[in-house]
Amino acid sequence: MAGPTNTQFAVAVHLMTLLSAADAPLASPALAGSVGTNPVHVRRVLGRLREAGLVTSRPGVAGGWQVAVDPAATGLDRVWRAVHGDEPVLGVHDAHPDCAAGQRIQADLVALDRDVLAALEERLAATTIADLGARVPPLVLPS
Amino acid sequence: MAGPTNTQFAVAVHLMTLLSAADAPLASPALAGSVGTNPVHVRRVLGRLREAGLVTSRPGVAGGWQVAVDPAATGLDRVWRAVHGDEPVLGVHDAHPDCAAGQRIQADLVALDRDVLAALEERLAATTIADLGARVPPLVLPS
């Protein structure tokens, strides 16, 4: 029970923050050094972000990656969608096909998962990339 | 990218729904048949629920499992806590120790994760076990 092992969202947020603070394009080897991984993995994650229109890339000797959006107007929900799409956030299991109760419950769980995903993205949308890049006061979470 | 592989929450909800609709104690082999897994896995998941006080168990020839709470007053957030505790829901990665920006971003991500977890539990609390069990027909025990 060590929680999720997929760290691509954290890596993606890390990369977006680094890129939004840079003027010139950054190369994947340099980014990999800061994130603590390897260039190939960085390119894979950034590839998803590019598909979502969040970053642009250019090959060549002076190539690298740049942000394509306004960091202050881009919520983390867009990063989540770019990385995870609409995959389930809760785990889903396959109930016994012959058990009517199991089928019913599973359908309800899928619907619940959609709802939880919406709540998760709503919360992520409240934080922008610029919020993490600048040293802002910690998130307000009084309740 | 096939989403989370941990299905214990779904199994736990499934089990709680079945137990809340039963009068007599149910044995793990019977439950396993409905959930679509094996008795050992059922006992492991139910063990966590028992630690959280959601169910009770009794060994012996007429033993089995029973709910220990009111299904109509028990939100799914309690099931989530029983299974996952306060583990991170977003993935976390280890930033490079020498990168100050990385350390700061990681700290912000941990804080964000706590907030997202709170939002997730708040959503789960809006659904009770009875909400799922209301439309569930009686369990058909496999021979």
Added chain:
DNA sequence: CGATCCGTACTCGAAGCGATGACGGTTAGA
């Protein structure tokens, strides 16, 4: 006393994930 079931430890196979190497395409600069 024996049948049934819980409790737990152990092993096994499958799948996800990240690391790594390799190779071709593309671009800027010498």
Added chain:
DNA sequence: TCTAACCGTCATCGCTTCGAGTACGGATCG
């Protein structure tokens, strides 16, 4: 034009998690 640097992608490897399955002891009731 030629070379170096970087992107894009594929294949592979090792690690970890997860669930399935087996086994054995303890507890309970007929």
